[in-house]
Amino acid sequence: MNSDDESSSRRHTARRRRADLQAQLRVTREDIERQVRDGRERFDQVNERIEARTGRNLFLAIIIGVVLGAGLVASLIFVKVVFVIFATIIVGFTAFELAQALRRTGRFVDPVAAAISAVVIIGTAYFIDAPSRGMVLAGGIAFVVVFRLVAQMASGSTRGVKDIISDLATAAFIQIYVPWLASFAVVLVAQENGEWWTLGFIILVVSVDIGAYVAGLSFGKHAMAPMISPNKTWEGFAGAAACSILVGILLALFMIGQPWWIGVILGLLILGSATVGDLTESMIKRDMGIKDMSSWLPGHGGFLDRLDSILPSAAVMFGVYTVVMH
Structure with missing residues (x-):
């Protein structure tokens, strides 16, 4: 085989390899795109089921919750x-x-x-x-x-x-x-180490919400207050109780430097105040005939829909801080 034939063969081989590589890349890209589409469809289906059950867009709720939470934590930790x-x-x-x-x-x-x-x-x-x-x-x-x-x-x-x-x-x-x-x-923030107590009770309120949400979504069958909040169940309340007590103990030991039993008390008190706050706002909304206070926070409703459990819990936590620290 002369040099021209060898050169032509190498060029042909190189073109074939490029073509094979391009075909392989195209197949890989199509496979990735198909997996992304399938994943998105599954996520949308799950989100639709959750939204139908809870009336909330989970994806938007998570994004807004993370943004607000990050701003809150940063403001508490760095400058009161x-x-x-x-x-x-x-x-x-x-x-x-x-x-x-x-x-x-x-x-x-x-x-x-x-x-x-x-x-x-x-x-x-x-x-x-x-x-x-x-x-x-x-x-x-x-x-x-x-x-x-x-x-x-x-x-x-x-x-x-x-x-x-x-x-x-x-x-x-x-x-x-x-x-x-x-x-x-x-x-509470103005007190000595008050920022950690404030962050602690907010974490507790969130844990109550998450515990109730997960347990209610997974096991909820028995309505807790059907005339006020149809989506609340006793199974969800039990999940909220377990979550708040566990988180309360961890916060007492590792954040606010208190005995574990203080964490149990905090968990139970915040469980009560958060639940009462949530039901109170639900009762107000039912009296007004609306689902959400506004649509300012997509996936959450309005500002009061996020603060309903925090408002009474702030007073409860301040009371506990006053008793424990003075």
């Missing part, structure tokens, strides 16, 4: 004042959201006034003492009440006395329910 700012913004939006939802049901409340008062209550809680916090709360309630009375007079509406009193009570309720309860988390 940043947490105060973070909490003030969230609580302001929550008060506005609740007032807006109540307004859609025919109640005359003022979302902007509710948000302004909430921001002042939560924003000052870190810097003042307990008597002053009570005065700020009273001032915030007086502000929203006066604002509503002035708005009522300015509107020229012939709304009845009973309805006006109901509107004023609703405006006051928003301030007590959202910023006042949330302020206990800010006050």
Whole structure:
């Protein structure tokens, strides 16, 4: 075989190898694309089943939960004042959201006034003492009440006395329910090592939610409060209890430096407060005839839908900290 034939043979062999490699790469790429499509279809099917059972988009819920959680943890660990700012913004939006939802049901409340008062209550809680916090709360309630009375007079509406009193009570309720309860988390952060206690109770609330979610989704058969929250089951509550006690013990030993039995007490108390908070908000929403407070947090509903268990739990954790540390 002469040199030209050898050169032609090598070129032919090289072309064949390239063609074989390209074919192999094409088959591999198609196989990967097929596996991705199959995986996505399976994920969508699972997500659809979960969403049908719980009414939540799991993927969006996880993404938003991770983002909010990362911001919360970072603000707690590095600079306490940043947490105060973070909490003030969230609580302001929550008060506005609740007032807006109540307004859609025919109640005359003022979302902007509710948000302004909430921001002042939560924003000052870190810097003042307990008597002053009570005065700020009273001032915030007086502000929203006066604002509503002035708005009522300015509107020229012939709304009845009973309805006006109901509107004023609703405006006051928003301030007590959202910023006042949330302020206990800010006050707790201001204490020595309070950031770890705050992070601990938030982790406990999340563990209650996760335990109830997983156990309820897997084993839930017996409704816990069908007239208030149809998706809650006693099996889910049992899962939440087991999870909260276990996490409480771990947090007591490794985060807040307390005996294991303090962790058991914390787990049970936060289990109770988180459950009551969740059912309370569910009852409010059922009274208003809505599923979510808003659609501001896709996969979660609204801000209050995420804070409902945290609000009463903040007061409970502050009480435990006061008893244990003083």
